[in-house]
Amino acid sequence: MRCAALAGALTMAIPAAAADFEIALDVRGVSSDGRQSFLENGQGKLRYDADHEGIQLGRLRAAYDQAFGETFAAHVEASVWDDDDKNPIDLTEAYLEYRPYPRAGFKTRVRLGAFYPPMSLENRALGWETPYTITPSAISSWIGEEIRTVGLEGQIDWLGTRLGHDFDLQLTAAVFGWNDPAGTMVASHGFAFHDRQTLLFGRVGIPQTAPGAPKKELFYEIDDRPGFYVGAQARYLDRAVLNVLHYDNRADPSVFEAEINDFAWLTKFDAAALRVETGNGWTVLVQALDGETYIAPGGFWLEWQFDSQSALVAKRIGAHMLAARYDEFAVKFMDDRNAPGSEDGHAWALAYTIERGDHWRFALEWLEVTSDVRSRPVALGEPALATETKIELSARYTLNGSF
Amino acid sequence: MARIDQATRVLALRALGLAALMLGAAPQTYATSLTVKALQRDGKPLVGAVITAEGVAPALPPAPPIKAIMDQVNLAFVPDVLVLPLHSTVQFPNSDAVSHQVYSFSSARKFQLPLYRGKPYPPVSFEQPGIVTLGCNIHDNMLAYIVVTAAPYFGRTDARGEWSAPNISNGKYRLRVWHPLASEPKDIEQVVDAGAGPDVVEIRLTRNLRPPPLKDRPHSWDY
Numbered sequence: 001m002r003c004a005a006l007a008g009a010l011t012m013a014i015p016a017a018a019a020d021f022e023i024a025l026d027v028r029g030v031s032s033d034g035r036q037s038f039l040e041n042g043q044g045k046l047r048y049d050a051d052h053e054g055i056q057l058g059r060l061r062a063a064y065d066q067a068f069g070e071t072f073a074a075h076v077e078a079s080v081w082d083d084d085d086k087n088p089i090d091l092t093e094a095y096l097e098y099r100p101y102p103r104a105g106f107k108t109r110v111r112l113g114a115f116y117p118p119m120s121l122e123n124r125a126l127g128w129e130t131p132y133t134i135t136p137s138a139i140s141s142w143i144g145e146e147i148r149t150v151g152l153e154g155q156i157d158w159l160g161t162r163l164g165h166d167f168d169l170q171l172t173a174a175v176f177g178w179n180d181p182a183g184t185m186v187a188s189h190g191f192a193f194h195d196r197q198t199l200l201f202g203r204v205g206i207p208q209t210a211p212g213a214p215k216k217e218l219f220y221e222i223d224d225r226p227g228f229y230v231g232a233q234a235r236y237l238d239r240a241v242l243n244v245l246h247y248d249n250r251a252d253p254s255v256f257e258a259e260i261n262d263f264a265w266l267t268k269f270d271a272a273a274l275r276v277e278t279g280n281g282w283t284v285l286v287q288a289l290d291g292e293t294y295i296a297p298g299g300f301w302l303e304w305q306f307d308s309q310s311a312l313v314a315k316r317i318g319a320h321m322l323a324a325r326y327d328e329f330a331v332k333f334m335d336d337r338n339a340p341g342s343e344d345g346h347a348w349a350l351a352y353t354i355e356r357g358d359h360w361r362f363a364l365e366w367l368e369v370t371s372d373v374r375s376r377p378v379a380l381g382e383p384a385l386a387t388e389t390k391i392e393l394s395a396r397y398t399l400n401g402s403f
Numbered sequence: 404m405a406r407i408d409q410a411t412r413v414l415a416l417r418a419l420g421l422a423a424l425m426l427g428a429a430p431q432t433y434a435t436s437l438t439v440k441a442l443q444r445d446g447k448p449l450v451g452a453v454i455t456a457e458g459v460a461p462a463l464p465p466a467p468p469i470k471a472i473m474d475q476v477n478l479a480f481v482p483d484v485l486v487l488p489l490h491s492t493v494q495f496p497n498s499d500a501v502s503h504q505v506y507s508f509s510s511a512r513k514f515q516l517p518l519y520r521g522k523p524y525p526p527v528s529f530e531q532p533g534i535v536t537l538g539c540n541i542h543d544n545m546l547a548y549i550v551v552t553a554a555p556y557f558g559r560t561d562a563r564g565e566w567s568a569p570n571i572s573n574g575k576y577r578l579r580v581w582h583p584l585a586s587e588p589k590d591i592e593q594v595v596d597a598g599a600g601p602d603v604v605e606i607r608l609t610r611n612l613r614p615p616p617l618k619d620r621p622h623s624w625d626y
Contacts, residue, residue: 018502018518067502070517101506101515101540124625131624162508162536162546166586166613238544238617279614318619355621398623402500402520 020065022126022400026058032390035382038189039083043207043376045369046390047194057082058394061127073097077127081196090199092128107157114150114200117229118172119143119245121275122285122312128197132323133351134365134394135193137310139289144197145204146185148219151176161237170233180222180251183265183293187304190343191329193369207379214261222264223252240276253296263295281316304341305332319356325349340378345371363394435598438567441560441580442607448564449608452582453486455554456568459575459594465489465553470526472496473547475503478622480537480547484583489553492526504540511535511551534581548583573598584612
């Protein structure tokens, strides 16, 4: 009896292994004059082209966090994009995290699984979404499309602000596989502007003339050579963050994988971002990306250089936020700006968002992308230059809770 | 804030009691008052600064310990600063729906409360004077301080930057001023003679305050 009471008391005192969930439904109303989208085998820059106006499913998302004991937790993110992907519902991220208690001013984190490298100061909201606009910058769109760490990442933070200093510092390093096709999308359709994150077991179309042509699989190991990235972050109080990252998937570009009909793309890039927030609701965010990707069919090296820069200004007034963003982007094939495979362009975005209570968020966005894509005349018989405009309304309902 | 005001009132009453006790025991000391006016570098009042007055001559025992509460509401510690006499205890309830994991690696008191909701743990006791910085291992943005003091008199400055001990015994006191946003090169302290010196002691920071933590950002953002 006493044992039972003691056991009962112990059970009461031990905190339950916590599990938190979140479900979000994001419905869109779209007006677009976009060219045939890259998602539909075209060379349009937008997720919703002129054939995909009206009511659309923006995203149905479910996230689940489960703690295991004191210092381990699993995080799973599932999404539905409703655009005939291989699986109707699939994962964008799934990882196990080890987070021991900070000691002597240092905090460590280890992640194992599939997740985003720590590089977007823009996509800071849950589900790797941007809170400022509906459509992220060219840089974040590309990361969401082609990049995922499937591997092991370690991170160490010096918590200076907890020790009476003004700064925190962070170093990150990761080893990963299954990202050998990274580069195939930026080479085939260049940069795009969309919030559609590629699913871990999903497929994405690329511009091609055959309507039923196979789509690309992006998270696949081809050459058994692990890639790596290293990053650093400095934070000034909670006001400013500077983030840098160097990524190299170390793929062997001469290896072809018949299973997915693609090469291992050797892709390297450097990314930097700075975000400053003020006490009166202003945010300024600048981002830059500079990289190159190669394949070497028969030992003949083909090179695409790509770069993008982005600047965003946002002003928050209570639950309201206004944001304006400018993006520039370019891809250069074989060092020739005019070769098919090269492109350049810029984009403007204006967005208004409002949070209503804990559950609703409404957003209205105007986006205009001007691009000069040199392969449009050759491959599709379209003019190279295009200006695509989209107005999009988003209504998102989020429900969260715990077990 | 209401909670700390209440705690301060209770302490003020106890301090009065202590002063009365000492008056009875030592007829050569007299009750006097001590007011500290804390100013920022630009002369504006320093609101919410923690003031402690420790007896130097004669040495005085710490104020009696109290039982305090540091709550967690809407992913923030409430209050953001607690001041406690030595040997006090603090309960850390979690009023949020999500779990928290509270820790401190400060030398004055290292502790950690494994992932929890509600109020599963006994209060934590604080046996050493110093600043204890609190964090949550899940929500990096959560930050609060517990100031543990061996001083018999202490409190926080009001909207005018003032704190008063209305009825303290004559003698020498070491005044210490601490503020979560202060970035002074060294600890701010000064010895004053209560009863012999001026009634109001003015203390001014030599450096600007750090900008305060940003408020009202949605919780769904990563910071």
